[in-house]
Amino acid sequence: MSTQAHKNVYQKNFSLIAAFLVMISITLVVALVIAQRFTETYVKNEFASRKLDVLEQTLKPYNDFFQNRIPEITSYQGFLDSASAANYARSVFTDYPFVKNIRYDEIAISSKSEERTPGNAMNISVKSVYEYQPQNNGGVVGRRLPRNADEDDFSRIAKKLNYYIVVADTSRVPNQEEIYSTFYDVKPSKISYLNIPRRQEIKDYRMLQKGGRASAYYKQNMMTFMLDVYTIKLRNTHPELYENVSIQPVVYDPISADNGEMRTEVAFPGAFSDYKLYFKSAPNHLDDEINRRFMPIAGIVLLIYVFLVVIGFLIYRNLNVNLKLFKLQYDFINNFTHEFKTPVSVIKIAGSNLRGDGELSERQRKHYGKILDEEADKLNELMNKLLSFTQIENRSIKLNKEEINLENFVQKYINTFSIKYPDFKLDYKVEGIHHFYTDPVLLGSIFQNMIENAYKYSNPGQKELFIEISYEKRNIVISFTDKGIGIPKDELNNIFKKFYRIENQYNQNGSVGLGLAFCKELANFMSGDLQVKSKVNEGSEFIVTLPYEN
Structure with a gap:
């Protein structure tokens, strides 16, 4: 149950x-x-959104060119000539490979009627036009073009300048919006830029529009940059997302293939607005x-x-x-x-017989007295074992060492158990050592438990035990070898646990599971150790190792 x-x-x-x-x-x-x-x-x-990072990094040189390098033309204040324009073009070609050629327009603003141009209210005209192209050796080649070579670009810039002069606030410098809308002219793959006049020049231009200062003459510089989008270096900052990045016309639309390929795109701004960045990645990427x-x-x-x-x-x-x-x-x-229960029952029966009405012979009285004495010894031994175990675990006892003669010590226990168990074959050998300084009571408890176990867990006809004592490496080694039933391999780590019992026929009649645990604790308490070697149906060898002291 x-x-x-x-x-x-x-x-x-x-x-x-x-x-x-x-x-x-x-x-x-x-x-x-x-x-x-x-x-x-x-x-x-992220595949859909990180494309803006790639666009930003790819356009970084273009934005620097648009916002910083082009406005440098204004620093010349309209006094660029063909040579200085060539030097400027050379630096641009070196730093910005996507600029494929540059046109320089020398513009004159005056009130002379012979220089009037249709649509120019204040006589804005082109005096000369130069074109510059890069060479493979890092140089630049320039040539002069007809005055009407940039007529369309010049006309758009001239109209913007005329309008700005009319509405400009000369009490302050122009803001970015006014600069981009007046002095820049951005077309696909082309940017035209006119240097920004000073505030005093704007005032003078306004007077020219009104017909004043007839003899005045002013110079302006206009440059037109021809760009090639396919020479921009692509900077794929997210190769983990985009397997392939390319520049395609904005109208590019490949034939869809049902291969699970991921695609996205983003259009270029400004002069590259006819193109886009095209991204694609295979599914496994x-x-x-x-x-x-x-x-x-x-x-x-x-x-x-x-x-x-x-x-x-x-x-x-x-x-x-x-x-x-x-x-x-x-x-x-x-x-x-x-x-x-067993000794108590026996004691009760013997006591009942002693208290009985019938007279007992001397022999019966001695027999019942012997029974009471033996059973009381069993109870006393059991209680002493539990008490001793508890004391050893709590380290509440002390070693009482004295010198013992090992042969006499072993022989005493062999004689006792030979009388107690006549069918028990006991033998011993003491080699290399004769005297040992230890606690004889605690060592005797180990001997008593080892001999009792050897007898208890051996089959009839095989109840044998050989005790061998030797001196090894400053230790006393005591070996108890029997021919008993043996211990299963998976139980070897359990047999020294308190209250643990192996299930077999020899434990059916009661065992509290203290014997080997008690011996292990005793050996440890005496600064030694207890080990076991065993094979089922062949026997066991228990080895007690204790430090030798003179």
Whole structure:
């Protein structure tokens, strides 16, 4: 009944742990699936949004050219000539390879009627036009063009300048919006720029518009930059997302192929507005990035899972230890009760017979007295063993050492047990040592338990024990070798546990499981150790090692 109860408790505990493991395993799978899908969605969203980073880095040289290098023309204040314009063009070609050629227009503003140009209210005209192209050796080649070579670009800039002079606020410098709308003219693959006049010059130009200062003459410089978008260096700052980045016309639309390829695009601004950056990646390319980002998340989830499994294992181990402890205590109470019950019953029977009305012969009286004495000794021995075990565990006793003669010491126990068990074959050998300084009572307890166990756990006809004492490496080694039933290999680590009993036919009549545990504690208390070697059905060898002291 009790065994079945133990099994039921164990099954319930195991079921609880199994349910816990199943629950966290399902949670792990769900968490991994959610994390993988979240990572996949996040990477795809980045594929659609990170293209702006690539565009920004790719256009960095162009933006620097547009915002910083082109406005340098204003610093010449309209006094550029063909030579200085060539030097400026050379620096631009060196720093910005996407500029394929530059045109320089020398513009005159005056009130002379012979220089009037249709549509120019204040006589804005082109005096000369030069074109500059880069050479492979880093130089620049220039040539003069007809005055009407830039007529369209010049006309647009002239109209903007005329309008700006009319509306300009000469009390301040022009803001960026006014600069971009008046002095820049941005067309596909082409940028024209007119140097910004000073405030006094704007006032003078306004007077010219009104017909004043007839003899005035002013110079302006206009440069037109021809750009080649395909010479811009692509800077793919996110190769983990974009397998291929290319420049395509804005109208480019490839034939769709159902291969799962991811694509996106972003248009260039300004002079490159006819073109776009075109991005594409094969499915396995994005899958690699998804897996790369997913692995740390999966690792963290697995660590949490392992942590929970360890907690579950610790809970299970605790329950298992508690169950074993409960079983040991249960068996101890049963066995201890049985050990007490037998002598108590015998004592009761003998006492009843002594108290009986019938007269007892001298022989019967002595017999019952012997029985009472033997059973009382058994009870006393059991109580002393428990008390001694507790004292040794708590280190509440002291060693009382004295010198002993080992041969006499062993012979005494052999004589005692030969009388007690006539069918017990006992022999010994003492080699290399004769005297030993130790506690004879504690050592005697080890001998008594070892000899009792050797007799108890041997089959009839094989009850033999050989005791060998030797001196090895400043230690006394005492070996107890029997030909008993042996100990299973998987039980060798358990036999020295308090209250632990191996289930076999020799333990059916009661055993509290203290003998070997008591011997182990005694050996440790005496600064030694107790080891065992055993084979089932062949016998066991218990080896006690104690430090030698003179």
